[in-house]
Amino acid sequence: MKRTLYSSDHEAFRESVAAFVQREVVPNLERWEEDAIIDRGVWLAAGKQGLLGLAAPEEYGGAGGADYRFRNVILEEFAKVHATALASSFSLQDDIAIPYIAEIGNEEQKQRFLPPMIAGERIGAIAMTEPGTGSDLQGIKTSAKQVAGGWVVNGAKTFITNGINSDLVITVAKTDPAGGPNAFTLFVVEREMEGFGRGRKLKKVGLHAQDTAELVYEDVFVPDENVLGEIGGGFGQLKNMLPLERLSIAAHAVAVAEAVLAETITYTKDRRAFGQRIADFQNTQFELAEMQTLVNVARVYVDQAILSFNAGEFTDVDAAQAKWWTSDLQNDVIDRCLQLHGGYGFMLEYPVGRAYQDARIQRIFGGANEIMKMIIGRKIVGRP
Structure with missing residues (x-):
């Protein structure tokens, strides 16, 4: 059965991706596995070649397209060389972190966060899972208490993809102690914020090259300008x-x-x-x-x-x-x-x-x- 998903533009993009893979990925796969982390150089190289932020608006440095077929080309080319850990890390950036900012963020947040993420200069993550919660997001205990000019976040997260490398972590926290579906809010927590730290880099059955980690929030002050979307609109x-x-x-x-x-x-x-x-x-x-x-x-x-x-x-x-x-x-x-x-x-x-x-x-x-x-x-x- 002939496959009809792609056009000539997608296949031309595939050639570019395949060249990137042979140049920047294949020579480093074994080293990444041994080091249990992917170095930031490949992120910068991907940003330079335009492989990140494909669906992000052009005014922030993205490709400006909503055609997921281009993203799928990248996934296919990574799969051919078994760069699964890198594919997972890049998917976290391009299919989760960047879309959250692009779709939910305000104009100031888009201008501040998207360009460096699309360039591979800042790596994103999302922190939902906590010890003891798993898929039960209603059980999230990480809290955010409102103070003058922002919020103070306390809690812990686990199983966080890009946990060590990440510079921007979209964090789910409870803003209403009473609970309920409107009790949770998203915050963009930045690496340099005081009280925000990394726990263990977790040892896993597979995906050894991908950095999965615990995150710790100890009285982390997050300014109001880092609230993502509406208060209570997290779920x-x-x-x-x-x-x-x-x-x-x-x-x-x-x-x-x-x-x-x-x-x-x-x-x-x-x-x-x-x-x-x-x-x-x-x-x-x-x-x-x-x-x-x-x-x-x-x-x-x-x-x-x-x-x-x-x-x-x-x-x-x-x-x-x-x-x-x-x-x-x-x-x-x-x-x-x-x-x-x-x-x-x-x-x-x-x-x-x-x-x-x-x-x-x-x-x-x-x-x-x-x-x-x-x-x-x-x-x-x-x-x-």
């Missing part, structure tokens, strides 16, 4: 922005599944056992046939989801369906591909081994897949 703002985050997870999931499957097909054609190619065994052919079909079906769905997002028709239910299905599929395909590699699949020198580690989080972040099914199920039965 509504989060809900409105989540579909894009989940689309990015789905798009990356399919891209990685495609890349790992393509490498596995090559491996089974080259590797021999019992006097014949592994690809010549009927079980191998059945496995490859099933996986190729599943990945192709998922690709068609995600391509349509991207077009739906571009048209402004992509809903929270669409996003939940795309996120849970593709992330489950990604994990299943990689697991089966690893099995076809035999013992070599368990070695990290083979990309399938690292992909196996990195894929597991896809079913958790952006909202656990069980939460995605609740969103879908409630819509089906007519519950709010």
Whole structure:
């Protein structure tokens, strides 16, 4: 089935991205894994080449387009070289942090925050999850108390992507002690603010190169000009922005599944056992046939989801369906591909081994897949 998602402009952009990947990413992948952090040089290089802020308005340095197909090209090219940690970090910047500022921020905030973020000079993060809360955002305990000229924030966050590198952290805090849906507000907390610090850089099952950390807020004064959106409007703002985050997870999931499957097909054609190619065994052919079909079906769905997002028709239910299905599929395909590699699949020198580690989080972040099914199920039965 011929793919029709892209135009010649997208393919020309792909050539530029592929060159960037070979020049700035591939030579550094092993070092980033060993150092357990991605150095800031690649962020500056990406900003210089125009790979950040693709959907941000041109007046702030962005590309000025709402066409997610260009972002998807980047995800696909990163997937081909298994730069999963970098893809996740960049998605946090381009699909979460920058859109929050661009969509919710006032004019002064856009002028102050967007240009350095688009240039890769300032790295963004979002801090929702806390120890003991997980997907239950109603359980957030980080508080913000109003004082003259601003707010004092106290609390702790965990599992924060870009937690060490981040310069601007969009922080969810409770501004009404009584609780309820209107009790939470978003604040842009900056690295240099007194009382704001980093806890541990967390050791993870996968995505070793990506800096995931704890954050600590001890009487952090956040001025009024760093309040993002309306006081008490945090939950509504989060809900409105989540579909894009989940689309990015789905798009990356399919891209990685495609890349790992393509490498596995090559491996089974080259590797021999019992006097014949592994690809010549009927079980191998059945496995490859099933996986190729599943990945192709998922690709068609995600391509349509991207077009739906571009048209402004992509809903929270669409996003939940795309996120849970593709992330489950990604994990299943990689697991089966690893099995076809035999013992070599368990070695990290083979990309399938690292992909196996990195894929597991896809079913958790952006909202656990069980939460995605609740969103879908409630819509089906007519519950709010």
